[in-house]
Amino acid sequence: MSSAIKELSLSAKRGSLTLPEIDRKVKLLHARQRLALSKALGSPPKVENIPRGFWKRVEDEERKELYNTMLAAALIVFSPSLGRLQRHFNVQIPPDQFTRSLQDLVRSRTDWAADRIVNTSRRRMRNFLGRVQDAEGTDADYGDVMTADLARDIWDERRDEMVVRNESVASWTAGNRAVGRIARRNGFEVQDVWVLGNCDHCSICPMLAGTTVDFWGLFSPGPPLHVGCCCGVDMVIGSKEELLDRRIIHERYTANEVYAEMDRLGFELAPLAESLRR
Ligand SMILES: [Zn+2]
Numbered sequence: 001m002s003s004a005i006k007e008l009s010l011s012a013k014r015g016s017l018t019l020p021e022i023d024r025k026v027k028l029l030h031a032r033q034r035l036a037l038s039k040a041l042g043s044p045p046k047v048e049n050i051p052r053g054f055w056k057r058v059e060d061e062e063r064k065e066l067y068n069t070m071l072a073a074a075l076i077v078f079s080p081s082l083g084r085l086q087r088h089f090n091v092q093i094p095p096d097q098f099t100r101s102l103q104d105l106v107r108s109r110t111d112w113a114a115d116r117i118v119n120t121s122r123r124r125m126r127n128f129l130g131r132v133q134d135a136e137g138t139d140a141d142y143g144d145v146m147t148a149d150l151a152r153d154i155w156d157e158r159r160d161e162m163v164v165r166n167e168s169v170a171s172w173t174a175g176n177r178a179v180g181r182i183a184r185r186n187g188f189e190v191q192d193v194w195v196l197g198n199c200d201h202c203s204i205c206p207m208l209a210g211t212t213v214d215f216w217g218l219f220s221p222g223p224p225l226h227v228g229c230c231c232g233v234d235m236v237i238g239s240k241e242e243l244l245d246r247r248i249i250h251e252r253y254t255a256n257e258v259y260a261e262m263d264r265l266g267f268e269l270a271p272l273a274e275s276l277r278r
Pocket residue numbers: 200201202203204205206225226229
């Protein structure tokens with residue numbers, strides 16, 4: 001185990017990385033980025049003032065910070081699931097295998113999330129600059145006001161909270177999926193079952209609930225399926241046939257029915273990396 005993982009694993013065991021802490025880390029990061037963007041835009045703010053490579057640096061920083069934070073959050077889930085698996089099969093699986101799998105899953109998610117987050121910021125920035133331009137020739141005062149506007153228009157609290165919620169759900173998914181994946185690689189029959197969250201959800205989440213990764217993986221790399229989705233993935237021990245018999249899992253819908261529902265709601269399929277489906 002690398003020392004970074006060991007440290008994260010210890011902090012996860014102590015339960016020191018709680019939701020409010022993830023929240024604080026993400027908010028600090030975005031406050032820093034907001035300040036940097038405000039400085040880069042200059043006064044009056046102009047998109048041409050932004051130096052080359054600025055957004056690349058923002059994206060790199062976002063990816064790195066999200067990765068560290070999510071990995072720590074995923075370890076909270078990972079430890080008990082791993083313990084459950086080892087007790088059930090009475091085996092000891094080298095922890096390195098799990099951490100590598102977990103790192104892969106978290107890395108795929110954070111690469112995707114950082115790209116999405118930065119693109120949204122850029123789009124919001126263009127809207128913001130459009131409004132600034134409209135205000136030109138009026139009494140609009142740049143400077144102090146701009147930072148406040150940037151905060152409101154590009155990185156408001158609600159957006160931070162949404163990112164924290166989504167990425168927390170994604171970390172829990174990664175933690176449980178890492179255990180399921182390695183269990184299967186070691187020859188144990190374990191299923192990654194989609195569990196419906198106790199929150200407002202769309203009409204698709206209930207169609208995926210109770211299915212295994214070979215079905216829900218056609219539509220999503222795992223919860224969250226959409227903004228505000230609080231579904232999860234649970235590692236369930238047993239063969240598919242046995243779990244179907246016991247009605248712990250089901251195959252109630254066809255893939256085409258789910259696709260049709262996604263189409264009706266205008267859902268954009270998340271890009272599914274082949275490695276995430278397995
Ligand atoms: Zn939903």
